Every structure is written in C-alpha cells, then in structure tokens.
Amino acid sequence: MPHLIEVAFKGNRKEFFLWEGESPPAVRTAVIVEADRGEDLGRVNAVGDDAAKRCTGCTHGTGGEQPTRKARRIASPDDIKRSEEVRSQDEDARRKAMERVRANNLLMKLSDAEWQWDRKKLTFYFTAEKRVDFRTLVRELASMFRTRIELKQIGVRDEARRLDGIGRCGRQYCSASWLPELRPVNLGVAKDQRLSLNPSQISGACGRLMCCLRYEHEFYVQSRKRFPKEGRLIRTARGEEKVIANDIFRERVTLRGADGELRVAPLAELRRELAEVAPEPPAAGAVAADPEAPAEAAEPTREQASGTADQERDEESGGERRTGRRRGRRGGRRSRGGGGASNVPPSGE
Secondary structure, three states: EEEEEEEEEEHHEEEEEEOOOOOOOOOOOOOEEEEEEEEEEEEEEEEOOOOOOOHEEEEEOOOOOOOOEEEEEEEOHHHHHHHHHHHHOOOHHHHHHHHHHHHHOOEEEEEEEEEOOOOOEEEEEEEEEOOOOHHHHHHHHHHHHOEEEEEOOOOHHHHHHHOOOOOOOOOEEEHOOOOOOOOOHHHHHHHHHOOOOOOHHHHHHHHHHHOHHHHOOHHHHHHOOOOOOOOEEEEOOOOEEEEEEEOOOOOEEEEEEOOOOEEEHHHHHHHHHHHHHOOOOHHHHHHOOOOOOOOOOOOOOOOHHHHHHHHHHHHHOEEEEOOOOOOOOOOOOEOOOOEEOOOOOOOOO
C-alpha cells in the first residue's frame, strides 16, 4: 500500500502526497512531487503516523480521504541545484510585478512570489483590504513571464506565517514553526487574563492579537470558576463584604467590609466561612401542613369581596337587581342593542 507523506515547500506551504515505494523517504529528504500541470520540489516534513495525524488535524489536510497526488521520486543533486536557481528568481519576479501593480493603481500589496520547480507556473501572494479586480494585471504578467500566472489573496496572519520571522519572545513565529491552525483571537481573551489592552503590547508582527494569548486562556477560565465573582457582596464571619480582587495564582481573595477595611483571605479559609454562615435549609415538616388538622378558611380575594358586597346590597333592597349593564373600565355607558334603552329600571314593577 502507498505511504502517506507530508511535503513542505517555500513559505511554510505544506501538502500531502502518496509514496508508492517500499518504505517512505526520511524526513527532510528532497522529493519531486506532482504539481499543477507539472512537477515541483519539496522536502518531506512528516511520515507514518505523524503524517496521518496531521492529515486529519491540520487545515491543509484532506481529512479522512487519501490525497490524489503522488510523490514521484527522490530529488537528485541536479534537481536541488535547479531549485536553488529558481528560488533566487522569486524576488526579482515580485519586484517586476509590483511595478505593474503601481502602473494599474491597484490597492494591493504583493507579499511573495513563488516559481514552480519546472517554471510552468508562477504564483503571487498578496494582501488587500478590499476586493481587487486584477484581470488586466494577470494578462500583463502572463505576457511578461511567459508562463501561467496565479494570484492568491491571503490575510495578514497568513502573510506573517509565510514570510516567517522572530517574535518578541525571541523565538520563531508559532504560526510558521508548529501551530497547525490559525484560530481567531479576540479582545475578550486578553480581558479574561487581566492583560494590558494596549494594542502595541498584545499584538504580533502581523498587527493582530498574538496567537499565544489563547494558550493559557482555558486555564484562566477554569481557575476563576473557583473564586467568587469580583464586585459581588458576600456574607462572611465578619458580616457583609465585597469582593475586590482575586489572585488565582496565590489563591487569595481581597475583600472590603462595610467599614471600608480591606483584608486578604485565602480561598480555602473563605470557603469555610461561607459554609459556616450559610442559612440552614428548612425542616422537612415545617412547610407541609398537618393533613388531619381542619383546613383554615382562606381570605377572600378582592373580586370575591366585591361580589359579596353587591349581594348584600341586593338583599337589603328587597332582592331587586339592576337590569342594565355596569359601566365599563373607561367610564362610558353601554346600551343594550335594539334602540338606546337606558340603565333606568322600568316603572310599575
């Protein structure tokens, strides 16, 4: 059966291929693989179980399906030398393309250019804030380089991963070294960790929030669930106090009493105080009534009391009742249908 291998190309671009040999090549081995209408050269990045795991867990993977392209052979020294010559021409191609971008007044930034190993395709990567109509630019570049041209729009975070660099921590960008997926990072992540909201302190080289803000976010969320919410009033052994701040690393809570005095209490001690002053639950028979005791008369409601008063007035007047309707809620009189009869009772009865 063919072996699954992951091959890395320029700009941290990775794809999966099938190797039909007896054993897959070693990691970092240069191989010639199938490409768009030709061949390309890359280096093996993962094989075996590692490649299978990355194929299902990375954004550039194929999921549970097998890749359709194959790795044809191991690259020879001449193939590697030719690849180095092609790579040296990428920057020159990008500069020439930038001149045509300025000539066409296009609002786009060409980040990188990549020749295919057999020079049958030239790919330009660019960033832009809005949609760009580059059809004229593609025709001009095709006539200039005499090859197939492809323009790919990428985001600023993908641009940082492709160009690579060193972060403020002194290490290589996580997106360019090991991070399999660029997950979105919002400002709420920094707020949960009580970090400075100054963009210059929490933003990376791409101008977006740093990817590493997500690494410890789950720890902060789970740790704060053990503490009382800040700003909440709680009843302790000293009375009613307000939670001012929580220190999740030292497991301490800062409280302020009604007299304005501040105190710092360990979380374990505060939990014991809350358990001691908590109200006791009612007894089992305190709420339920005795079934053998006679039922007490319920107090009449407002509607029932009003009906009883009307009945007493009717009995005093000799049992006579009004035949007309009562006034509505808005105070108007309503007449019965058939010709404007009033609410005055008929005489002679």
